Amino acid sequence: MYKSILLAADGSDNSIRAAKETLNFINEESEVTILNVIDPADSKDDVLHSGASESIINKRKEKLSEIISVYESNDIPYLIHYEHGVPNETVVAFANKGQYQLVVLGNRGLNRLQEMVMGSVSHKVAKRSKIPVMIVK
Amino acid sequence: MLEKFKREWLTAPGTNIMAGIVVALALIPEAIAFSIIAGVDPMVGLYASFLIAVIISFVGGRPAMISAATGAIALLIVPLVNEYGVDYLLAATILMGIIQILFGVLKVGKLMKFIPNSVMIGFVNALAIMIFMSQIEHIFGISIDSYVYVIATLFIVYVFPKFIKKIPAPLIALVVLTGVYIIFGSNVGTVGDLGTIERSLPSFFIPDVPFTMETLMIILPYSLSMAIVGLVESLLTARIVDNATDTYSSKNKESRGQGIANFITGFFGGMGGCAMIGQSIINVRSGATTRLSTFTAGVFLMFLIIVLGDWVVQIPMPILAGIMVMVAIGTFDWDSFKYVAKAPRTDAFVMLITVIIVLFTHNLAIGVIVGVIFSALFFATKISKVDVYLEEMENTITLHFEGQIFFASIDTTIEKIDFKKYDKPIQLDFSKAHLWDDSAVDAIDTIVRKFEEKGNTVYIKQLNTDSRKIVKELSQLNEQHLT
Structure with a gap:
């Protein structure tokens, strides 16, 4: 059993699948840190389509709600971190500086178009992380 | 510093x-x-x-x-x-x-x-x-x-x-x-x-x-x-x-x-x-x-x-x-x-009209101003819907008002009322309404007067605090109408 893992999640179906996968190797004594990276490039859409900053924050929580319920229903302690930055760099920095035994993420995120242009986050994290990486398909 | x-x-x-x-x-x-x-x-x-x-x-x-x-x-x-x-x-x-x-x-x-x-x-x-x-x-x-x-x-x-x-x-x-x-x-x-x-x-x-x-x-x-x-x-x-x-x-x-x-x-x-x-x-x-x-x-x-x-x-x-x-x-x-497909119709309209005005005038400022005016009008229209419904009880007739009563909504409010002689005292219930301005107070005065002209007894009840305050300050009605 892992004691401490990092789950990079954006609320996409893939990240929910990744969250469920972690149940195979953690238990009530483990701790999951859920990391949600907010890309400045998405800020324009956020502001144009939700307006008040309150509702933007609520939207972020809502996106992770399914993942949170995966852990709550299994009594697994979790923390949530929101970080601002370029997704792959931020995940790598976070994974390398903490005391995590493993970083888990889905192989594709919410924004397919962006991935086509910029390359996938999971690929970059796998390349540059110093701790073991699990990519869930 | x-x-x-x-x-x-x-x-x-x-x-x-x-x-x-x-x-x-x-x-x-x-x-x-x-x-x-x-x-x-x-x-x-x-x-x-x-x-x-x-x-x-x-x-x-x-x-x-x-x-x-x-x-x-x-x-x-x-x-x-x-x-x-x-x-x-x-x-x-x-x-x-x-x-x-x-x-x-x-x-x-x-x-x-x-x-x-x-x-x-x-x-x-x-x-x-x-x-x-x-x-x-x-x-x-x-x-x-x-x-x-x-x-x-x-x-x-x-x-x-x-x-x-x-x-x-x-x-x-x-x-x-x-x-x-x-x-x-x-x-x-x-x-x-x-x-x-x-x-x-x-x-x-x-x-x-x-x-x-x-x-x-x-x-x-x-x-x-x-x-x-x-x-x-x-x-x-x-x-x-x-x-x-x-x-x-x-x-x-x-x-x-x-x-x-x-x-x-x-x-x-x-x-x-x-x-x-x-x-x-x-x-x-x-x-x-x-x-x-x-x-x-x-x-x-x-x-x-x-x-x-x-x-x-x-x-x-x-x-x-x-x-x-x-x-x-x-x-x-x-x-x-x-x-455009999913937002409320009026919002989608405002977005499109802003774009169209800019493309016609080549001036983003005019587009913004027209867009704001349209959305303000839509908002006023939406908010100026007041519901009035009549409830007949044993000893009284109650008229329930629901919505925002202000200059833009008083006409439609009064139109919804049938002013005639009732055989019981009339209560005007404002528990679900808010009175915003002197036009609203005037409107209430008018409603009371019109009922009284037909020989009814009218009471006003359940004004919220703000509304009661402006009625006290502006209305020509006397205390006995307020309960």
């Missing part, structure tokens, strides 16, 4: 200087292209970008936001430059600054929250479409070579970021393709065909216009539009940067700062500008958090022009056109299609 200065200027200086350099590289092609849209020498846009970025880094309200010469302002001033020349543009820029400073002092920034999302989405979409349309003459019907350069530029700006992260792709396109042009030559127009580049710092001069009422009347409508559009885009960008960094910034300080920047820029031969959404996002994504990044962007841009000025005139126009197409695609809100 010192604490704040340190935080806003000296936090992570290395990262912020690097981010500023990246932004400067991305700014150059845009500043030149926007000058060409406006019909002025490239130097007018380059000086503007240098001056506005440097000045706003000191006086702006939003650290790490990038302001410079922009497409939104360039598109507004085309007719002014065309008819009267660049000196009138500089005078208009100075007046634009004065108007924005006044807006800042009068705290107009706070009014921005009355611009709904639907109008903002319309604004960015109209801006994107206008930028794209302004490039058509530089892309189509010139030569086969032109098409090749445009396509090569688009290829570089969309494919290269996959492999090269640190250097902005538009600059790569600019350098590589200008190199190709200089070596092989080809049948395309260049920046040099449209203006000259001076390798010197801007200097102070007073625009050469007659100081008369006539001049003022020529520039005032432009200055006003420029001031409004500049603030709309700047405050929208400030909100986006606030959101991207989870920090708050003073919108009134930003309005005032934009005004000061434009005011000074006009005296140094620069055209008006405002904050830029795309560049600000590039800056923040590069890790910028402080004013130093904005300052560096301005200074480094000027440095590059002084060093490389002779090369700039050789830039083929279709490269800039390709970069502008990318800017247009980046500016457009692609979620709009979903928005």
